[in-house]
Amino acid sequence: MSLTDEALADAGEQLAEVLERRQLTIVTAESCTGGWVAKVLTDRAGSSAYVLAGLVTYSNGAKTELLGVTEPSLNEYGAVSEPVVREMVAGALAATGASVAVAISGVAGPGGGSEDKPVGTVWFAWGSSPRDTEAVVETFRGDRDQVRRQAVLYALQGVRGFLENS
Template sequence: MPLNDVATDDALSEAGEQLATVLLKQRQTIATAESCTGGWVAKVLTDRAGSSSYVLAGLVTYSNEAKQELLGVTDASLQAHGAVSEPVVREMVAGALAATRAGVAVAVSGVAGPGGGSDDKPVGTVWFAWGRSPADTEAVVQHFKGDRDSVRRQAVLFALQGVRAYLENG
């Protein structure tokens, strides 16, 4: 079954609950740095009462300027690699950690569509990163299918599941 068929509201809610359980068990706090998901990861994490005990901040840095000003993403990375890239999501994690002092941060930057894609970064290309520090940040790219809503839903689900796996395995 394609991921977009399972990225339902219930699946997102369940993934948020599972990540919240891990964060609470580990006494961790989280910050999000989101671009194409527009704060949806933070929204899912804060849907639960008591989420202020593990969610410190959610930063929506949709523009390159916001990525630079709020997260410290370098102009050099943006010029050389573009906003949808491994170096940028790694810098977004570092910036979110520095700005919030959260125990872990997650970053998402992608091309949700319907426009904006290119040959090397078609619509559905989304870069993710998560980490406790810049030195132990993990980054991964995914290529999702579907319309804008479907790509965003899949990205939110992947981010929530990815951070949970990182914390459980780290």
């Protein structure tokens, strides 16, 4: 699946409208997407009204130092896991005071995959508090750029759905 920049911008615009309408703020905690979700959200003029911060925590050390992800979670489950993205959401919320956080950690490829976590495996979490956090895993197909684009779109749409249903 090839997603255009326009498709990502449209999804970002839709999420921005929800954030603005509800007077909410967002923080992103991104690994495999490298800040792309924050980039899409901040492409829009006036985005400082709803984007508080974007944290690219690509390394495990950054996840622990900046977001408070625990070593036991990383050691037992790996960076691409439900416990880690949930901790990323909690840490991003605690660090910024945003209304909602989104976290993404995955294997974009072309290498780095395993039998349990093949290339294209991406964990997402979004929430407004540690107790009110949803997590989901998806497996995308394509090259590194395609996996990342799909992950960005999924994150934007996922947060929008979360907010519209809460």
